[in-house]
Amino acid sequence: MNKTNRWIYAIAGVIVLLFAGLIYAWSVLSSPIAAEFTSWSKGALSLTFTLAMSFFCIGGLVAGLVADKVKTRYIFIASAVLFLIGFELVSMISSIGMLYLGFGVLAGLGAGFSYNAVMGSVTKWFPDKKGLISGILLMGFGIGAFIIGKVYAALLSSFGWRAEFKALGIIVFAVILIGAFIVRKPTAEEQKVYAVEDKETKKNTSEDFTTLEMVSKVSFWLYFVYAILLSAAALALIAQASGIVTETAPALAAGSIATIVGLISVFNGIGRVIFGGLYDKLGQKKTMLLNCGLFLVSVLINIVAINSVSLPLVVIGFIFFGLSYGGVTPTNSAYIMDFYGVKNYPVNFSIINLNLLLASFGGTLAGMIYDMQGTYLSIFMIMIGAIVLATICTLLIKRPAKGK
Numbered sequence: 048m049n050k051t052n053r054w055i056y057a058i059a060g061v062i063v064l065l066f067a068g069l070i071y072a073w074s075v076l077s078s079p080i081a082a083e084f085t086s087w088s089k090g091a092l093s094l095t096f097t098l099a100m101s102f103f104c105i106g107g108l109v110a111g112l113v114a115d116k117v118k119t120r121y122i123f124i125a126s127a128v129l130f131l132i133g134f135e136l137v138s139m140i141s142s143i144g145m146l147y148l149g150f151g152v153l154a155g156l157g158a159g160f161s162y163n164a165v166m167g168s169v170t171k172w173f174p175d176k177k178g179l180i181s182g183i184l185l186m187g188f189g190i191g192a193f194i195i196g197k198v199y200a201a202l203l204s205s206f207g208w209r210a211e212f213k214a215l216g217i218i219v220f221a222v223i224l225i226g227a228f229i230v231r232k233p234t235a236e237e238q239k240v241y242a243v244e245d246k247e248t249k250k251n252t253s254e255d256f257t258t259l260e261m262v263s264k265v266s267f268w269l270y271f272v273y274a275i276l277l278s279a280a281a282l283a284l285i286a287q288a289s290g291i292v293t294e295t296a297p298a299l300a301a302g303s304i305a306t307i308v309g310l311i312s313v314f315n316g317i318g319r320v321i322f323g324g325l326y327d328k329l330g331q332k333k334t335m336l337l338n339c340g341l342f343l344v345s346v347l348i349n350i351v352a353i354n355s356v357s358l359p360l361v362v363i364g365f366i367f368f369g370l371s372y373g374g375v376t377p378t379n380s381a382y383i384m385d386f387y388g389v390k391n392y393p394v395n396f397s398i399i400n401l402n403l404l405l406a407s408f409g410g411t412l413a414g415m416i417y418d419m420q421g422t423y424l425s426i427f428m429i430m431i432g433a434i435v436l437a438t439i440c441t442l443l444i445k446r447p448a449k450g451k
Contacts, residue, residue: 053172053241056230057180060169061187063226066219067126067161070099070154071192071312075200079208080146087143095143098151099158100407104400106159111397114167122164123227127220129157134216138209161223162188166380167393168232174241174389178334181380182323189373190316193309238389255388256447261395264447270382273335273440274375274402276433277342279409281372283426284349285311286413288365291349291423296358307362311369318373325374326381335441338374342434345371350427386447 069076073096081092110122133153140146165184173180199211206214233241261267284291288308292299299307326334345367352360379402383395413426 053233056169056172057183059226059229060165060184063123063161063165063223063230064184064187065191066195066222067130067158067165068188068191069195069215069219070096070103070150070158071189072196072199073099073150075192075196076150076208076212078200079203080140083208084143091143095146095151097407098147099155100403102152102155103159103162104397104404106156107163107397107400108159108394109156110160110163111167111393111395114163114393119164119168119231120227122160123223123230126157126160126164127223127227129153129160130223131216131220133157134212134219138212138216157223161226163393163397165226165230166396168230170380170384170392171238171389172233172241174238174384176327177384178323178326178377178381179320180323181326181384182320182377185323185376185380186316186319186373189319189376190312193312193316197309254448255390256386256395257391258394258398261383261387261391262398266386266444266447267399269440269444271399271402273437273444274379274399275405276437276440277338277375278372278402278406279412280342280346280430280433281368281375282406282409283413283430284368285372286409287417287423287426290417291353292358292361294423295352295356295361299358307358307365310362310365311372314366314369315373318370319377320373321370322374323377323381326378326385331378331382331385332441332444334374334378335444336438338371338378339434339438339441341367341371341374342437343431346427346430346434350424353423353427 077092077095081087081089106126113122130153133149136145136149136153140149166181169184170177170180195215199215202211256264288311289304292304292307322334322338325337329337345364348360348364348367351357352364379399380396383399384392387395416426416429417423
């Protein structure tokens with residue numbers, strides 16, 4: 048049979064994730080809301096993002112559980128509707144509860160639905176390029192927040208945040224709805240075509256594990272801890288990034304600070320593609336060890352930058368941090384497919400993504416440590432400890448076998 052042009056689905060998937068990734072732009076989206084509702088504390092506003100991430104994970108899990116029971120198209124349509132209602136609700140908020148429901152619950156669920164539907168469909172077209180396709184798709188999800196966040200901030204003075212949220216709701220709804228009629232899973236015959244290529248290029252092909260079988264394996268938990276440690280370290284830096292820049296360059300304008308901090312997001316997106324491709328070429332262990340090494344280099348550069356009060360070194364450190372953090376997410380996807388198979392990937396992938404719930408406390412912990420110590424160096428020393436533990440986990444991982 049003729050090969051379908053599978054890259055059509057990849058491009059459509061990237062575009063969908065570009066807009067679904069808007070929930071990661073919370074820090075930019077929330078600024079004008081905080082300016083209008085001055086009685087709401089930073090902690091209360093921060094809870095919105097925590098809720099969004101929690102319901103993002105829940106949405107991904109639900110989408111994974113129903114992936115074999117309903118058409119992918121219906122999951123996309125549900126996502127589009129959730130985004131539309133959620134953003135429209137935010138545009139009309141008068142209480143923080145409405146904000147929690149609109150952005151935290153509805154948009155969070157919508158993002159989780161789209162995320163799992165894209166990853167669970169498009170990756171099945173690329174059994175021979177597990178890492179690369181994961182990286183390309185996740186680049187869209189990561190970099191979308193930066194691009195659209197910049198547009199949102201630039202248009203604030205002209206339209207106001209309420210009008211922008213209303214418009215964003217309609218735009219995201221339209222994009223995901225169109226994606227619903229393009230993105231699909233390969234048929235059994237189409238999947239066999241690419242699976243043959245996989246067997247020719249790879250000596251080892253993965254067996255299919257159920258979710259219960261997967262979570263019973265030591266290899267899963269070692270990777271789960273690895274992902275938590277590195278993601279928490281990255282989120283700890285992201286939470287303190289503005290403060291680090293300000294400490295090394297007190298006179299720097301707010302716009303310049305935002306641009307430097309934004310480099311983390313940009314290179315996060317680039318890192319996702321690079322490490323996704325490296326997984327295909329180097330395999331699981333070498334890719335994970337390389338990622339740990341890059342994280343360590345990032346931390347050391349930032350320590351030197353703070354001690355020498357060097358803004359150029361901070362910029363270099365942020366670039367390396369973005370690249371290294373970008374290496375975690377495509378490895379999540381490629382690892383699950385590589386070690387536990389394609390058949391149960393939608394559910395298995397949603398389970399591994401639950402590491403984000405625990406990792407999200409990295410930013411909160413970093414803030415508490417800074418409040419107590421008054422220095423960022425303590426945070427970086429803890430990051431080094433996390434990287435060392437992640438490296439040990441990597442070295443202990445062995446490919447699982449059925450029934451063992």
